[in-house]
Amino acid sequence: MTARSGAFITTKEHRRFVKFADAVRTHRYIGLCYGAAGVGKTLSARRYAHWDVAEPFLDAWGPRQPSDAKVYGVLARSRSVLYTPAVACSLRLLRGDVGFLIVRMDACIGEHLSIGEAKPTGFKSGLTELLIVDEAERLSTTGQEHVRDVFDRTGIGVILIGMPGIEKRLSRYPQLYSRVGFAHHYRPLRGDELTFVLTRHWRQLGLALDEADFTDVQAVASIARITGGNFRLLQRLFVQIARILKINELKVITDDVVEAARSTLVIGAT
Structure with missing residues (x-):
């Protein structure tokens, strides 16, 4: 874990989250991560996706610099995007935000893979392997359907992070819940x-x-x-x-x- 101004502390719960995320990413399932507020779910997700590096880079999209190659390498290792829906997030906003994140991540990974190529092959899609949705309770029914549609169409692994009880809530939507392959209960320190x-x-x-x-x-x-x-x-x-x-x-x-x-x-x- 990490304070905003401190160094990251790798706890047992974080290591368990990493194994869980690796499994979802490898086997391309939907995974549920739930735990009480403040136990470190979001911090672990940000760490796993290298989001402190990725987020400002993907948001400030513009002319590329030679120094960006280092960031490409980081994103190529994580191959994960982290998205937090806004309160009362509309389907249009959700579709646009998630789409842009994945396309931009694909572009960065592609840039890393093309380093050293005599003749770059151009943009490739499908390079992002994991979509992490934090505060997943904010997703409306149509929002959940869109996430399921992204999962079905792209084959990307998906992690939904929320409070205890999110697994019961999602069980009321069999089309989505039937695709859940892993669940991870994020516990407090002991x-x-x-x-x-x-x-x-x-x-x-x-x-x-x-x-x-x-x-x-x-x-x-x-x-x-x-x-x-x-x-x-x-x-x-x-x-x-x-x-x-x-x-x-x-x-x-x-x-x-x-x-x-x-x-x-x-x-x-x-």
Whole structure:
């Protein structure tokens, strides 16, 4: 996982997502990925599709530069596009956005494959292998039908990412649901993995997490209770912890510091 300003942390759940996405992409099925808000589904999808590199490049379509060859190589490895439908997305907008993304991705992959060719063969379609739709609950019935049509006509693998319950909702549409080949439940951080991620957060604050120190153990227990291993809540909580440490010139994360940070967030009952 990754904070917007931090380095990516490869968790067990992310590795499970990668295996799931590889399977969907290889076997060209429709896959469902579901999990609670904030557990890291979107971050894993963006990482898998190299979307931090791909998105601005595909959006800012224009004259090509020699330096673009490096980006072509990245996109040729992922062969995946990530699309998030707008709220109340119309069929016209959906068709146009998804079509443009796939065509532009195909063009970039084709550019990479043609490097070194004495006589370039020109544009090729069908090079994109995976379409990831985030916030899939936003798709209307006609939107779902369009995604199914893209899947049927192009043979591209499709991943629909959403909240728990999306699998039950889609089961009411047998034409789409019958094409689902894989499902992946994206879970929160637990046990040693949560400790590993917390160690990284401690380190980012210039501190060392000591499992033999009762103060640290107590703080970890409080964080686990408050966040339930939710990645987004961990990020938000540590922003407040860093602020409290700085204001009070503290060098230790205590249970009181964690509770003070929790009191500034709207995260529901704990």
